[in-house]
Amino acid sequence: MDHYSTLGISKDAGPDDIKRAYRKLASQHHPDKGGDTKKFQELEEAYRTLSDPEKRAQYDNPQPQFNGGFGGMPPGFEDIFAQAFGGGGNPFGNMFGRRQQPQRNRTMNLNATISLEDAFNGKEILATIKLPSGSEQVIEIKIPQGVGDGTVLRLANMGDDTYPNIPRGDIHLTVVITQHPVFSRQGDDLIRNIEITCVEAMLGKIIQVDTLDGKTLEVKLNPGTQPGQLMSAQGYGMPSMKDPRFKGRLLMNINVTVPKFLTDEQKQALEKVFI
Numbered sequence: 679m680d681h682y683s684t685l686g687i688s689k690d691a692g693p694d695d696i697k698r699a700y701r702k703l704a705s706q707h708h709p710d711k712g713g714d715t716k717k718f719q720e721l722e723e724a725y726r727t728l729s730d731p732e733k734r735a736q737y738d739n740p741q742p743q744f745n746g747g748f749g750g751m752p753p754g755f756e757d758i759f760a761q762a763f764g765g766g767g768n769p770f771g772n773m774f775g776r777r778q779q780p781q782r783n784r785t786m787n788l789n790a791t792i793s794l795e796d797a798f799n800g801k802e803i804l805a806t807i808k809l810p811s812g813s814e815q816v817i818e819i820k821i822p823q824g825v826g827d828g829t830v831l832r833l834a835n836m837g838d839d840t841y842p843n844i845p846r847g848d849i850h851l852t853v854v855i856t857q858h859p860v861f862s863r864q865g866d867d868l869i870r871n872i873e874i875t876c877v878e879a880m881l882g883k884i885i886q887v888d889t890l891d892g893k894t895l896e897v898k899l900n901p902g903t904q905p906g907q908l909m910s911a912q913g914y915g916m917p918s919m920k921d922p923r924f925k926g927r928l929l930m931n932i933n934v935t936v937p938k939f940l941t942d943e944q945k946q947a948l949e950k951v952f953i
Contacts (some may be wrong), residue, residue: 681724783838783847824919866926
């Protein structure tokens with residue numbers, strides 16, 4: 679499976695292009711939304727590989743792999759040397775590319791799916807994972823406030839422990855944020871729609887607007903408010919991941935509804951005023 683084709687991007691796509699493509703497709707194919715689990719896993723694997731510069735370089739320029747024995751020699755060749763030299767194996771050391779023990783255990787790639795509220799408040803998760811060595815481990819995951827969708831958190835020295843005499847691998851945890859029914863996100867800003875009637879738009883009104891963290895704002899709509907007008911409340915968006923004391927904006931997109939049915943009296947009253 680070609681990772682570039684999986685994400686629908688070209689081979690010269692930049693990090694932002696990769697992230698946008700992954701977010702769009704992951705939202706469409708997420709199993710929680712009725713998507714295909716296999717397709718979602720393919721998307722995750724493609725994103726993990728192409729979003730990591732080192733893994734992407736290895737993927738784009740794979741090293742030649744040899745099948746069996748010493749440096750691609752026929753299977754059983756190493757056994758012949760072992761018998762001939764008293765079980766010592768290859769007498770030529772690494773001349774034939776004998777596989778050596780790695781200097782570090784492998785990195786494990788995991789996902790954590792959270793809500794937008796969890797991303798706002800931060801979240802601590804206790805999870806039991808199975809390591810490649812077969813043992814189980816309980817890990818504590820601290821997801822910071824303001825974390826973004828697709829952010830990769832590094833849990834140092836908590837991954838693979840197959841080889842006991844070398845450093846453990848890391849865990850790379852990709853955070854996936856589920857779609858919210860009311861709020862969408864743009865950086866540290868939150869966006870929501872506000873529905874008002876055409877009369878309210880013409881005359882103006884003070885409305886109550888709920889925020890993501892459960893607060894209620896009083897927002898003044900001036901007379902003559904236009905459809906599609908964007909109103910802003912600073913400090914009611916998402917906390918900054920770098921410093922949660924600072925928050926983005928709450929952007930309110932004004933939708934003006936027009937009644938489909940009017941009585942004759944209402945029509946006549948409007949005609950007297952406007953015509």
